[in-house]
Amino acid sequence: MLDIILIALVGFAVGFTLAWLFFVRPDEITLKVLDHLVSRYLDERTFSVDKIAQELGMDKKVVEKAIKKLERAGIVAKIPKRGYFLQDPLVFLSPKDYEKALRLTKDDNILYGAYQAPYKVSLAYIIAQLFVVILAVVFSAFAYFNIFGVGDMVRGFLPENASLELFLLFIIALAIIVADVINNFFRWLTRERYSVIVGFYSGVSYDVSVTDELSGKIPRGAIANVDINVNWIQKLNNFFGGVPVGDVIVYVRGRKTPIVFRSVPYPRELYYVLRSIQLGSLQWRKKHARTLALWRMGWFPFYGYGGRRRR
Amino acid sequence: MSEAEELRFELLEEIESAYRPPVTVQLVLYSIILIVTTVVLLFSPFSFDLKILAFLFVATYFYPLTVKLRGKIAGSIAIGLFASTISVLFYYLITKIQEFTIGNIAMLIIIMEILGVELLHHVSERLKFGRNKILWIADAILTAIFFGAMYEFLAFFFKLDIFLTLLIDAALSLLFFIAVIPEKPF
Numbered sequence: 480m481l482d483i484i485l486i487a488l489v490g491f492a493v494g495f496t497l498a499w500l501f502f503v504r505p506d507e508i509t510l511k512v513l514d515h516l517v518s519r520y521l522d523e524r525t526f527s528v529d530k531i532a533q534e535l536g537m538d539k540k541v542v543e544k545a546i547k548k549l550e551r552a553g554i555v556a557k558i559p560k561r562g563y564f565l566q567d568p569l570v571f572l573s574p575k576d577y578e579k580a581l582r583l584t585k586d587d588n589i590l591y592g593a594y595q596a597p598y599k600v601s602l603a604y605i606i607a608q609l610f611v612v613i614l615a616v617v618f619s620a621f622a623y624f625n626i627f628g629v630g631d632m633v634r635g636f637l638p639e640n641a642s643l644e645l646f647l648l649f650i651i652a653l654a655i656i657v658a659d660v661i662n663n664f665f666r667w668l669t670r671e672r673y674s675v676i677v678g679f680y681s682g683v684s685y686d687v688s689v690t691d692e693l694s695g696k697i698p699r700g701a702i703a704n705v706d707i708n709v710n711w712i713q714k715l716n717n718f719f720g721g722v723p724v725g726d727v728i729v730y731v732r733g734r735k736t737p738i739v740f741r742s743v744p745y746p747r748e749l750y751y752v753l754r755s756i757q758l759g760s761l762q763w764r765k766k767h768a769r770t771l772a773l774w775r776m777g778w779f780p781f782y783g784y785g786g787r788r789r790r
Numbered sequence: 791m792s793e794a795e796e797l798r799f800e801l802l803e804e805i806e807s808a809y810r811p812p813v814t815v816q817l818v819l820y821s822i823i824l825i826v827t828t829v830v831l832l833f834s835p836f837s838f839d840l841k842i843l844a845f846l847f848v849a850t851y852f853y854p855l856t857v858k859l860r861g862k863i864a865g866s867i868a869i870g871l872f873a874s875t876i877s878v879l880f881y882y883l884i885t886k887i888q889e890f891t892i893g894n895i896a897m898l899i900i901i902m903e904i905l906g907v908e909l910l911h912h913v914s915e916r917l918k919f920g921r922n923k924i925l926w927i928a929d930a931i932l933t934a935i936f937f938g939a940m941y942e943f944l945a946f947f948f949k950l951d952i953f954l955t956l957l958i959d960a961a962l963s964l965l966f967f968i969a970v971i972p973e974k975p976f
Binding site: 480483484488489490491493494495497502551637638640646649652653656657659660663666717719721723747748771777 | 856870871875877882886888889893897898900901905962965968970973
């Protein structure tokens with residue numbers, strides 16, 4: 480009885496200590512490079528490693544390492560034959576799609592870019608994913624407690640020296656893998672199909688079909704009103720899931736029905752970006768670029784008790 | 791700074807907290823889950839070891855879902871819970887194996903690999919979404935181990951033709967690889 484408690488405590492202590500020691504801290508060099516980029520390259524001006532190294536008076540390899548780190552976090556994007564771009568922190572696109580967005584908006588400042596993910600809050604999708612695992616768990620429970628003779632049936636199938644408990648856990652583990660693959664498949668199928676791009680001059684560009692290349696357009700001046708809607712499944716996702724999502728509704732002048740962007744990541748931010756370009760008020764962008772970039776890096780803000788930010 | 795600008799500042803700076811419940815609610819909810827689990831397990835017919843394992847699993851699974859704090863302590867607690875659950879699971883399964891046959895050992899390896907990777911991805915977003923050389927190599931090594939263990943399992947339990955065994959093994963290993971490769975967050 481005591482041995483299992485001891486193992487649990489030792490396991491916790493080892494895991495906690497390792498995570499504590501290997502916790503990724505903001506490093507000074509990357510912060511310095513980030514500050515420099517944010518202050519001088521916010522408006523989509525390309526830059527090279529050599530140029531930044533020269534401007535900062537730092538070793539090229541050190542700067543390159545820092546830029547690669549920023550690239551992995553989605554702060555900068557490398558576009559072939561053109562160099563590096565500093566992305567706005569609210570751009571959640573793959574480098575390939577970011578490049579496409581820049582091309583189609585004629586190098587506009589992309590303020591927000593993301594994919595709609597309606598599948599994320601689809602009950603059919605959620606149930607399909609859970610179904611495989613629940614089925615495996617129910618089957619294992621029936622076998623473990625020998626309900627309706629399922630246990631005897633499984634034992635009859637297994638070789639004599641095979642462990643029933645191990646086998647049942649094995650079935651559940653395989654079901655988890657199948658559910659994960661289904662999840663990855665759905666994500667692959669729907670991701671990068673329905674992009675929403677907000678450019679400073681070009682307004683809103685969006686995909687209208689799976690094979691589309693941002694043919695849907697809402698010019699800046701045509702935005703009559705913007706609304707946000709978060710349904711109960713989205714709310715649950717936002718409370719307990721990873722990336723918060725919601726619907727953003729754009730009312731366009733001269734159009735009867737509004738355009739709805741379904742389950743876009745960070746809908747409140749998209750709402751504010753749209754309101755900002757509608758009102759022509761983008762002062763916040765430069766002012767908070769550093770904070771947003773640090774948030775994107777996962778370095779800031781860290782919340783303390785009560786949800787307040789600790790500096 | 792105008793009122794509208796100030797409002798925008800707050801919302802943009804505390805970008806994620808706007809979507810999450812207050813920290814107090816998160817902690818209370820997590821505590822309730824743990825208390826309910828404890829009560830249910832106390833009255834369940836399971837052995838003490840299984841009760842501890844079930845409790846740890848619930849604690850590890852629900853921690854990242856309910857507690858949305860970011861930072862060194864919160865992240866370390868998540869990994870600590872993961873390590874604790876996996877250690878207890880390994881110990882529990884080892885004690886349950888009556889005979890260490892190749893089939894049983896192969897199943898043990900596969901279970902530990904799948905549950906270990908899936909639970910680690912669940913508790914750590916950095917590891918789930920991280921795309922660097924080390925993680926790709928780690929995934930390739932894990933898949934190779936999975937391939938070997940699955941081959942032994944299939945050969946031990948089903949005694950199929952070697953070609954068919956390799957074919958099923960390759961298909962399942964591919965599924966495992968697809969499931970564990972780093973994902974895109976958006």
